[in-house]
Amino acid sequence: MEGWTHTPAIVLGRCMDVLASNTLADALHGRPLRGTNVIRSIFLDPGAVEFYADWKEVARDTVATLRALAGADLDDPRLTELVGELSLKSEEFRRLWARHDVREKTSGTKRFVHPIVGELSLGYESFAIGGAPGQILIVYHAEPGSRDEQALSLLESVAAGEAVEEPVRPRPA
Numbered sequence: 001m002e003g004w005t006h007t008p009a010i011v012l013g014r015c016m017d018v019l020a021s022n023t024l025a026d027a028l029h030g031r032p033l034r035g036t037n038v039i040r041s042i043f044l045d046p047g048a049v050e051f052y053a054d055w056k057e058v059a060r061d062t063v064a065t066l067r068a069l070a071g072a073d074l075d076d077p078r079l080t081e082l083v084g085e086l087s088l089k090s091e092e093f094r095r096l097w098a099r100h101d102v103r104e105k106t107s108g109t110k111r112f113v114h115p116i117v118g119e120l121s122l123g124y125e126s127f128a129i130g131g132a133p134g135q136i137l138i139v140y141h142a143e144p145g146s147r148d149e150q151a152l153s154l155l156e157s158v159a160a161g162e163a164v165e166e167p168v169r170p171r172p173a
Contacts, residue, residue: 005156007139008122012038014069014134015078016062024152027159028112028140037082039066043090053111053119063096064103069134110140116158117151 001009001022008025010018010033021033029051039062042048042055052058070079086093104126111121122140129135142148 004139006152007141008152009137009139011129012069012136012138014071015076015082016040016066016069019135023159024156025140027155028114028152030115038062039093040082040086043086043093051113053113058110059092060096060101061103061105061108063093063099064101065105067097067100067102068104069136071134114151114155117154120148120151122148122152 001011001020004022005024007022008028009022010025011020013019016038018033018036018038026032042052042059042062045051049055070076073079083097087097106127107123107125109121109123111119113119120142122142124138124140126136126138129137142152
């Protein structure tokens with residue numbers, strides 16, 4: 001995924017834990033994503049409402065996607081813990097979870113409000129990962145020649161600059 005320098009990409013597990021992300025996805029979200037949980041961030045991160053220009057739609061779709069990823073295994077301890085935490089801490093999550101919407105969105109558009117590049121609208125595609133049940137790859141893209149493509153290029157440059165500033169550490173022998 002790191003070879004996709006112009007395309008933000010993440011891999012999610014069945015409880016929406018970020019298993020992998022590339023540098024541009026991290027730059028888009030303003031932090032390293034690996035090890036975070038997307039749905040927890042959407043409902044519990046105070047900055048999420050400002051980051052996602054269409055937060056209500058993102059929240060609704062993400063809860064429906066969590067149900068789809070969970071499949072028939074609603075008794076999974078990890079899922080039970082996550083749903084319990086979010087139900088206690090977020091009235092909006094509790095309301096959306098109670099709707100029982102199940103939806104696998106394989107494509108669409110998300111609008112982000114980034115502190116460096118401002119608002120950008122990115123299309124996305126999600127793909128089930130063969131041989132890894134419950135895992136999905138999400139790839140974002142901008143319209144060629146658009147302001148959004150220019151914004152991604154700027155984020156790519158910023159991320160590349162940050163990577164260059166990190167010290168190079170020798171490998172252990």
